[in-house]
Amino acid sequence: MVKKVLVSILLLLVTVVFAIAEDKMVAKVNGSPIYESEVNTVFAEILLKNGIAPSSVDFNNPQFKEIKEKILDQLIDREVLAQHSEKFAYKDIEEDINKKLSDLKSSFNNDKEYQDALKRNNLTEQELRNKIRKNILVRKQIDAIKSNIKVTEVEKKEFYNKNINKFKTTDSVHVKHIIILTGEKRSDADAKKLIDEVYNKLNKGESFEELAKKYSEDASAQKGGDLGFITKGKTVPEFEKVAFATETGKISKPFKSQFGYHILKVVENKKGKTLTYEEVKEQIAKLLADNKLEETIQNKIKEWRKSDKIEKYL
Incomplete structure (x- = not known):
């Protein structure tokens, strides 16, 4: 059920904010906590993508332990990347944070609902701003890595020839x-x-x-x-x-x-047919670029983890 979804999880820094809060800390990365509510939020999204209603699942069932551990590892990776994204801070970042926060507030009917959501999640607005800031910087880092990724014509044609059955x-x-x-x-x-x-x-x-x-x-x-x-x-x-x-x-x-x-x-x-290289080369280019992006990010995180202090309690 848990697939290779590191990049999408890396960008969940804000979407996990308004999960149903649980106080249990399940990990720390250089002192920054990760809570079980964050794990459960990602788990719920995976269930929905597989056509399963999260309300029908007992998240504390021991049979889900392995899945939750994998999710936690990816959330740790997300936090590692976030902490190593500070170099992408820029002069207008506060304006972008304010806009994102404003958009988030506008999704509530009134300020009371917004404040209640913060309380349910044991968050102050400053802590929320910090999460938004991390999310912005992670995106900047991913965009920077992505801009340096190239896929050659040779690589595309080689993939097509090796996987031609996929294009029938x-x-x-x-x-x-x-x-x-x-x-x-x-x-x-x-x-x-x-x-x-x-x-x-x-x-x-x-x-x-x-x-x-x-x-x-x-x-x-x-x-x-x-x-x-x-x-x-x-x-x-x-x-x-x-x-x-x-x-x-x-x-x-x-x-x-x-x-x-x-x-x-x-x-x-x-009638069924085999799609030509010209018909699918853009699709192949995107797939290979995404794979290279995933691999590059994983390698960077693996290197950073060597010097980071990571504690797990799940």
Whole structure:
């Protein structure tokens, strides 16, 4: 679950400020504390990105110990980088801090809500300013490192040739549909009768999109039944079979799936292909640059850690 996300965590210096406060200190970097609430905030973001509601998880469950330890190590790295970013201080930094603080305050309905949030997190406004300052300086350091990173044409082509399978697309079809649900909502016979009525309207020239908005019973109805492009293996077999068998611009006959009765309209068919180097070279350049940035930051932090005093209590 925990992936290589150092750079994104390094930039969480402000976003972690208004986590649910817990006083337990889990680490210190040269005397600067890191609290369990910060670990839990990052953990919650990881859960959300994996489609899990943080409210459904007991953060104190021992099975999450390894994950939380990895997160803590990355938060320590963040603090190390922050402390070694002081050389990027500049004359207008106070103005930038004031603007960031003002923007943060404006996210609250009133000053009382803002002050209450500070109290819940055992923070003074000066401590908050210090966190904002760190975040700004970390960004400056990362930007400085990034500006020196170069990706050569040779490196891009080598990556493309070694990973060409990653640049193969599969057959896909852009479809719109109208679905009449079965089950608790209505009987199979009633659903079949209604889909046939809609099909007759289509045959008389009525708009597929307008009929989808009126009759279709899923979220795509608001978009005229548009489901975008689908690929094989991503939908139920009955739906996939009809979608890939229907000609571009044509409307299918009504058919049944486990969800109900459908009518499809095929907008476009795309055959799978291998993307050319020219089509993906910018994507490759960004990927390689990001990897180099991550590696450079890790190396710098590894070197700084040798002289820093780091204590862990988690």
